[in-house]
Amino acid sequence: MPKRRILSLWFPRLGAERLVRAARGLQSGPLAVVAEQANMQVITSLNAEGQAAGLRVGQPVRDAHAMCAALVTRPRNAPAEAAFLSALRRWAGKFSPWVAEEAPDGLVVDLSGCAHLFGGEAALLDVIETDCADMGLGVQMGIADTLGAAWALARYAGQEAASDRNGDAIAQEARATRARAGKRRHWTRGGAAPQVAAPGGGARIAPPGQTYGALSPLPIAALRLEDHTLAQLNRLGLRRIGDLLGQPRAGLARRFGRGLVLRLDQAMGSAPEPVSPARPPHHFAVRMTLPNPIGLTEDVMAAIDRMLPALCARLEEKGRGARALRLEAHRTDQAAEVAEVGLARPSFDKHRIRPLLEMKIDKIDAGFGIDMLRLVAVRTEPVHARTLTGHAEASRAVRERLAGSTAVDDLLGKLGARIGLEAITRRHPAASHIPEKTAQTLAAAWSEPARDWPVPPRPRPLLLWRPEPVTAPDTPDVPQTFRWRGRDWRLAQATGPERIAPEWWLDDPDWRSGVRDYWTVVTEQGDRLWLFYGHGGTMSAGWFCQGSFA
Known part of the structure; x- marks a missing residue:
């Protein structure tokens, strides 16, 4: 080897x-x-x-x-x-x-x-x-022979070890330190390595087995050390790698940390430092070169019908599904027309991808003819099998629905091809007792449908808005008459109260009115409103309207 x-x-x-x-x-x-x-x-x-x-x-x-x-x-x-x-x-x-x-x-x-x-x-x-x-x-x-030594030669070969301070005392300290280090032990027993000049002065190649001699004259910065460690070593007069090789390892680790000893061992080959190559990314693309230029929609779709199965087979082999695809139509005049489609769920099913591509064909200008087509899966995601648990009959019904029906996902994909997937959203429940925070808006293509919505203790209005002030007597009792949005309203029926406290750990400007008592109010005009009385908090008490029932 x-x-x-x-x-x-x-x-x-x-x-x-x-x-x-x-x-x-x-x-x-x-x-x-x-x-x-x-x-x-x-x-x-x-x-x-x-x-x-x-x-x-x-x-x-x-x-x-x-x-x-x-x-x-x-x-x-x-x-x-x-x-x-x-x-x-x-x-x-x-x-x-x-x-x-x-x-x-x-x-x-x-x-x-x-x-x-x-x-x-x-x-x-x-x-x-x-x-x-x-x-x-x-x-x-x-x-x-080692990664650390090669790194040092690439960046510091031929450089002289210099101090960042001037003065005879520093130079004398450095010579004295090196002299004491050279007398301690033979280099084979952990002492200083022999001072062998690197071949060619600043050679970039350290012959096999000559790592000690090639690194000894280099500055200690070639060991990939931290700045504060370099400054400490420089203050002690240790400026070359050869000055460190003769020092006791235990003393170096105790004073400068184990990082210095590890870098020394990696450079000299005593500690492993493997080369980890980057894994090539997944690339899924198919191409078809046409003997004669084409321009009709039927011809382009016929070419897609030949390319798409090959692309889907590669995706299925790797266990990945396409989330975004790009169709490139290269014309005879060296121009290229590009059409992109996105899927609501990663998929390698050609029957789900083909309709989306067909919707984009009309936007491709064939010019004097298309002589090459290329289909690329721009973004892919792993496709995992789903295993549902729970009640036997319910699990079976949900499993059959997920396995056999992709109508919603296909609809999202078709709408996304027209208006963009980012424009399609869905509501999901949120963990909060505050009425306006019980739901959150998520992108439909990147979220699962919500299945179990928590049931509130009282009915919630169909429309919610920020609290609007109501002119009424400043008492907790439901007002018989009040003025809101420039109109006078008369009470016909009221249900409540439902007390809701603010999230004390958050500073929400809309909830600085403190604890609220909510009432479902039916007016003589037939409107069902959601009123609450704020008990003050950091603001003055009063009545507000926040929603309307259907």
Whole structure:
């Protein structure tokens, strides 16, 4: 079995170079990608011209403009950068099938048994540099036996370990610490590793078995440590990885935490750190290339009838159902017409999907003819079997209804094709004793029908609105006459009261009147109103009208 070899790819200017690739008309010159951090605009990526101007990542934008008046800034688009990194991961699959993303700007490749296909590791790095140059990307690479060592070489190979403080005392402390560490133990028994210079000064390749020698001269920041840990180590004069290798592990863990020891072990291969490649997403699509262009609705539907069963078979094989599909009609003039449909429930049933596609065919402009059709399941969801429990007869009836009747779901799909699925809603019960909060509005396509509605202690009005003031005597007794909405009303019958208390743990402006006594009032005009008397609370007491019965 070949020895494990890891390649680390770092794209230090990924964000800026993605913008240059996407915006062909972007003028050459210093370019910075900025984002808001801690209520301040800072630089997250720079192009080569921006780095040459002395700017740096993490610098405030105002300081960068003061240093470089010609600087052009663009806001950061994190999702677009993540998608671009995913595209680079697929490109890196040509070197090895084992590729993982290292957000936000890196890739990790397991090269075990693959480098000889490209003429060796050095030739492989030359191929990568050529490919990245053709794509307009800057890249730094490192190859070693471990992921941590490859990461360190890709980002810090050839860099000198420097202190963030000046002074002879610090330099003397560093030399004294290294001298004591070198006398403690032999490196095979946990002491300092031999100081072997990395091949070629700042070599990007650590030969097999030479991880100690390749990492020793690198700064401790190459170990992927936290900022506060780096600052503590720097204050003690420990600036190179070689300075840490000779220190007792127990003392390092006690003073700096186990994270430092873990990073050391991962870099040297004592602790495992596997490369976990991203699982390819499910992709369901079928395509039909036509020998002669078509334009009639019947011809398009005939092509769909041949493509749709194949797509549904793939969905059923993976146990997934389509929630949204896109039909692409590519015309002979290189234009494309697109139609999208959505389903209220995920499904791989062609008989439920076909009517929705047929409703969208009229909106496709065939132009001079369509020579290629493509059907894509844009969004899919798992489809699980349903098992109902409860009373035997009721369970059987519900099961038969769910298994054999999809009329409601099909109706939602057809309405959604016309007005959009997001415009169709349904009411669901909510856990609240407040009248206006006993139901909630949900999207019909993304919710199940409500089956068991709680029965209120008293009948509730058909129409509910926010409490409207009623002019009546300020007493808890039901008024015989009152004025509401500019009209005088006379009492014929009243039923009540029903006392409802507010949710004391919430501050609802409509319930600051405190405890309410609700009455069902029938007026001489024949109207059935829902009145309540508020006992005050943080507001003045009084009568209000909140609803009307049928």
